[in-house]
Amino acid sequence: MARAAQPPATIELAQVLDRGTTRAVALWLEVVPDPVEREEQIAALTPEHLRVLDGLLDAETGEELVSTLDPLAAGELLIGIGVPTAGLILNELNTDLAADILRELPPDDRETLLSAVPADQALVLRGLLSWPEHSSAAHMIPDVLTVEAQSTAAAAIDSVRSGAAHLRADSQSGGYVYVVDGNGRLGGVVAFRALVLAPADALVADLMDDDVLAVSPLDDPEKSARLLLDHRLLAIPVVDGERRILGIITADAAADIAEEEATEDAERQGGSQPLDVPYLRASPWLLWRKRVVWLLVLFVAEAYTSSVLQAFEDELEAVVVLAFFIPLLIGTGGNTGTQITSTLVRAMATGQVRLRNIGRVVVKELSTAGLIAVAMAGAGLIRAFTLGVGWQIMLVVSLSLAAIVLWAALIASILPLLLQKTRVDPAVVSAPMIATIVDGTGLLIYFLIAKALLPELAGL
Amino acid sequence: MARAAQPPATIELAQVLDRGTTRAVALWLEVVPDPVEREEQIAALTPEHLRVLDGLLDAETGEELVSTLDPLAAGELLIGIGVPTAGLILNELNTDLAADILRELPPDDRETLLSAVPADQALVLRGLLSWPEHSSAAHMIPDVLTVEAQSTAAAAIDSVRSGAAHLRADSQSGGYVYVVDGNGRLGGVVAFRALVLAPADALVADLMDDDVLAVSPLDDPEKSARLLLDHRLLAIPVVDGERRILGIITADAAADIAEEEATEDAERQGGSQPLDVPYLRASPWLLWRKRVVWLLVLFVAEAYTSSVLQAFEDELEAVVVLAFFIPLLIGTGGNTGTQITSTLVRAMATGQVRLRNIGRVVVKELSTAGLIAVAMAGAGLIRAFTLGVGWQIMLVVSLSLAAIVLWAALIASILPLLLQKTRVDPAVVSAPMIATIVDGTGLLIYFLIAKALLPELAGL
Known part of the structure; x- marks a missing residue:
């Protein structure tokens, strides 16, 4: 890292919490970007420290912290800091990450946290959790931007703008907007940037690429991830039998899936069953x-x-x-x-x-x-x-x-x-x-x- | 894949070329998304077929084909179809991919192809090729969108719009726009979508996240890729000693780097030196x-x-x-x-x-x-x-x-x-x-x- 040129003295989270300011937590996040080091320092916190941390985390810093942790460690932290803040953070996280974390928790803890998430987002999370763990649908985010082919670029941007209000703030859509017909069937894809850069009266149909790869919800997630990575896409849509979009798998989720597969294979190759935990x-x-x-x-x-x-x-x-x-x-x-x-x-x-x-x-x-x-x-x-x-x-x-x-x-x-x-x-x-x-x-x-x-x- | 629900009869590229229409090539790309199958069918083509293919590929279908191939196979195909079309395709490709392909070619072939690329893009490619192969800079794309913190959202979009004219059409910037000061030093990051969705007179400084991770050009690419993947970013900037942006590494490039590392490690673990070729x-x-x-x-x-x-x-x-x-x-x-x-x-x-x-x-x-x-x-x-x-x-x-x-x-x-x-x-x-x-x-x-x-x- 560039900032590691003069390696900063590491800051202990426990000391930061003794300081007790939001600014100190933000500084800690900056100085300690390494997920494993973060996990180790969090694991060493006392219940008192966790209560202090609860008071200092807002949705944004909470999201920045929790999204880097392993789902198991993230789940423990959320349970540790308590319900209202945990609900805020879960609501802020990318939906696929939030579902990953909830999936790792015991059913009781999962329900506790879900009850703290706003109802509409909780519904979406329950939907994701209902897919089998080893399915492409379990790894998707349901936040998809869609427009119709017959819209003009200007109308499409307006529609995306109003649609976006309902989506996660940082939804990593990869900048793709999917083009659907009147029945919601996938017909093409257009880059968000292309929409903005096009003349206002250009038709989406003329801007879009109508040759769009898609996967089915029950497809092997490793195959879907490989398809995305092979084609160097930033997202791939998950569609039902009628080709209606259920969600998208993003490149970072695909990289995660491929990493996990490589880890499991390495363990199998050594003559062991996969550990499934860090x-x-x-x-x-x-x-x-x-x-x-x-x-x-x-x-x-x-x-x-x-x-x-x-x-x-x-x-x-x-x-x-x-x-x-x-x-x-x-x-x-x-x-x-x-x-x-x-x-x-x-x-x-x-x-x-x-x-x-x-x-x-x-x-x-x-x-x-x-x-x-x-x-x-x-x-x-x-x-x-x-x-x-x-x-x-x-x-x-x-x-x-x-x-x-x-x-x-x-x-x-x-x-x-x-x-x-x-x-x-x-x-x-x-x-x-x-x-x-x-x-x-x-x-x-x-x-x-x-x-x-x-x-x-x-x-x- | 969804479309594999009723598996289509595979089409041989050689037969497609006998048909001799651009539409047939586009259909083939749709029916045969698998990179390895594409490579095998291309490897089986006669020089005559390659000449026909040369006539049928335009910059767009060429990009769609070449970007899925292994760099070695992509280089052979570009040499096979000849200089003018190869130059068009290289100009259309993401810059990091184009550099990857050129890096694998013998120096003579590399020069032949570089001479067919427009001069400004050739200069950029030569710049990338000048970094050591095992450096973060070798994997970056230099196409970065930047704005200044004191701009309004509307002015920033205008500046991005005019800047974007110089960038690759499909530049996978991950939708991030980087915020720099008057001396070009990195100060923050803002999502392109956030710029568009914000009120026209909002200041970039108020929209941006000023805590932005960056890497140095000579950093181990595996470490840079891991940093990006751990933080689930869609891109990470490469900055020089003064924190001026040289380019960005995108999530798909990072996934590629992590994949290659996993393959090399698997080969080492079996007691062999890494092959470095498929x-x-x-x-x-x-x-x-x-x-x-x-x-x-x-x-x-x-x-x-x-x-x-x-x-x-x-x-x-x-x-x-x-x-x-x-x-x-x-x-x-x-x-x-x-x-x-x-x-x-x-x-x-x-x-x-x-x-x-x-x-x-x-x-x-x-x-x-x-x-x-x-x-x-x-x-x-x-x-x-x-x-x-x-x-x-x-x-x-x-x-x-x-x-x-x-x-x-x-x-x-x-x-x-x-x-x-x-x-x-x-x-x-x-x-x-x-x-x-x-x-x-x-x-x-x-x-x-x-x-x-x-x-x-x-x-x-």
């Missing part, structure tokens, strides 16, 4: 619950490796040196597979790779794996040589590495695409899952090659 | 280059496991059964560590966890690991029992699992935070890296516990 708010019990199921599933799957090794017990006893390379071989297989799935799963999440690309993906990955196999076979030869294990073991290790790399690449490139076909999120193909699959099968490959090449094992 | 455009050679270095580094690190096993060769020969559990034990350690780093690294990337939280993180993770250790020790006991290895080995396996889980948790929770302290991107603490670190040390733990508890190994 990390620092997650208790050890919650972390345990989200992690232990996958760990046990993977443990059971990995337990198979013990059976493979037990099956080759005679071979291991005859040539104990073979055991030295077990972690190296299966580790390399896991690493190769993880490199592929992490890149591929992300490319699928951002829409760059689809199921129909499976042929290209497999060919590309097997070609790459062929090149990598050569490098790893060479590295394996050198490592086995330095351990002084004899040329036959060297050959076994080297060939096994090459085979395991190719095998891991095949599994890792096909599995995420197959899962998507069965409508499972490919992000569940985590690094631990790939490593587990490759471990057992990699051992099989290793011992089969060893049996084929080592004369000592010929009779076993 | 997956389907990456050749096997490129994939090989981005992956093989880390694979070899990890191989060398993992090679240490062979030395550990060689050091315990006598123990292995005495109790070969110990080898059965090697993959299971080190696999579980790797999985435990990967779960932690994936969650933690993402929380750090989104700003939810900072270096100063290291104490809370370690306590939280070790508490969680304690709970997990109990579960895994139990699972290990059962698995060892089913293999019929005797109660002493059962005990060794079970205790080793618990110890390895705790050890992996300690490493995985500290390492990303320590790396951030040394200004290395914590995302390089990949799943493969954690697995590799835990493998060798986990084996040590296992054999030390075995030596302590197994009477057969007492003399070795």
Whole structure:
């Protein structure tokens, strides 16, 4: 930040509240723009401090504060400062943010706050809360500016002006005005600025773009967000089956949705279930619950490796040196597979790779794996040589590495695409899952090659 | 999408071009909104088809097409259709997008296209291209609407109206107008709509918000994007040392930056270097280059496991059964560590966890690991029992699992935070890296516990 050029001494909110002036709170908001730092300082406040804060926040500074917080923290703050101020702030917030916050609260607290919001806005919020959480409609703001195609620019501005009185003051409409017909059906879009800059008697029909993308209320919010971001729009309308506008999703909400998706995918890729809460708010019990199921599933799957090794017990006893390379071989297989799935799963999440690309993906990955196999076979030869294990073991290790790399690449490139076909999120193909699959099968490959090449094992 | 309710038969661009009408191209844009599908169909065009396309694209449809494509694909298309049309389209595009596309092209092609853009816009583009690629300034659009604080609303609208004539038609300013003093220094921000809706004689100073966040041109673009997204702004100004506005970063550009960061982090987390190109455009050679270095580094690190096993060769020969559990034990350690780093690294990337939280993180993770250790020790006991290895080995396996889980948790929770302290991107603490670190040390733990508890190994 520009203003961080000479870093200001941080101000503690608790000290600001001891000062007890509205101006001091505004200054604090300016000096501490970081949401996480704000949350930490708020979490440290005593009930007395919260009462002081309640007296100092007006709708505007309250909105500026609450809109930056995580919905969970925002909900706690609103409950903490008490009903009248909380209602004012909720009324000032963008409607989608207010709904997000209310959604996170226990039903009792939600009702308490809703009762403090003006009736018309409470009705709108209840409408948003009635949509399923994982729907595009749950993320929209219902504040839409509409005009009719046959209006002149001047008449349209007047109509927007009177319509705007009913809308949130800071409604982030992205500056789009939507053009509807007499039945409220979406027919086009025009930039608010274009309306203002056009001659007063220009027809909206001539200013508008009639090719307007829209989404349905129950569409996957991640898909709607991606559509908006791909087309670099500042808003996308949500329309019902008759193409009547229910609301719009704005670019900042879409960025939020995409961020959350990326976080969930990152967590899944690490072999954990998504936390759904900010990390620092997650208790050890919650972390345990989200992690232990996958760990046990993977443990059971990995337990198979013990059976493979037990099956080759005679071979291991005859040539104990073979055991030295077990972690190296299966580790390399896991690493190769993880490199592929992490890149591929992300490319699928951002829409760059689809199921129909499976042929290209497999060919590309097997070609790459062929090149990598050569490098790893060479590295394996050198490592086995330095351990002084004899040329036959060297050959076994080297060939096994090459085979395991190719095998891991095949599994890792096909599995995420197959899962998507069965409508499972490919992000569940985590690094631990790939490593587990490759471990057992990699051992099989290793011992089969060893049996084929080592004369000592010929009779076993 | 709403319009996908009855999925339309997809239209091939090649067929559209055989039709040869502008209307058909517009229809294609409407039926095929998906950027990747557009890119694939464009990549399949012959030079003849590209010439036809050149004849059919005007500035507007060209902008609608090119703005959805990946910058690499967009650059190839512009070179493919030839200079005059490409210049028109580049002039129509948002300036930050045009600069992104030019940045990806070889210098010769870049000059060819720049020479086709009107001189004033070419100058602006060259200005953007002169900033380092990894700077906030490289992502800004220089089209900013400014007014002075002492203007009335009516005068401000007039000044914006005349200023707007020089700006891109679709400039996505987010509807903000910035308020500057006589020396061009940033003093506030006012919504364009607020200007229009205010009484004509209202002063801008009374309408504006004087607490405006700004960033410096050389600031890390990821930090600037996060600031904008955290505060749910539609644009954030880039200012020089004197707080004069150089341009703005818009919400859609910020979302793009955050998306790219998430993709790079996902690739790093898989133990690969970021590709920097869309997956389907990456050749096997490129994939090989981005992956093989880390694979070899990890191989060398993992090679240490062979030395550990060689050091315990006598123990292995005495109790070969110990080898059965090697993959299971080190696999579980790797999985435990990967779960932690994936969650933690993402929380750090989104700003939810900072270096100063290291104490809370370690306590939280070790508490969680304690709970997990109990579960895994139990699972290990059962698995060892089913293999019929005797109660002493059962005990060794079970205790080793618990110890390895705790050890992996300690490493995985500290390492990303320590790396951030040394200004290395914590995302390089990949799943493969954690697995590799835990493998060798986990084996040590296992054999030390075995030596302590197994009477057969007492003399070795």
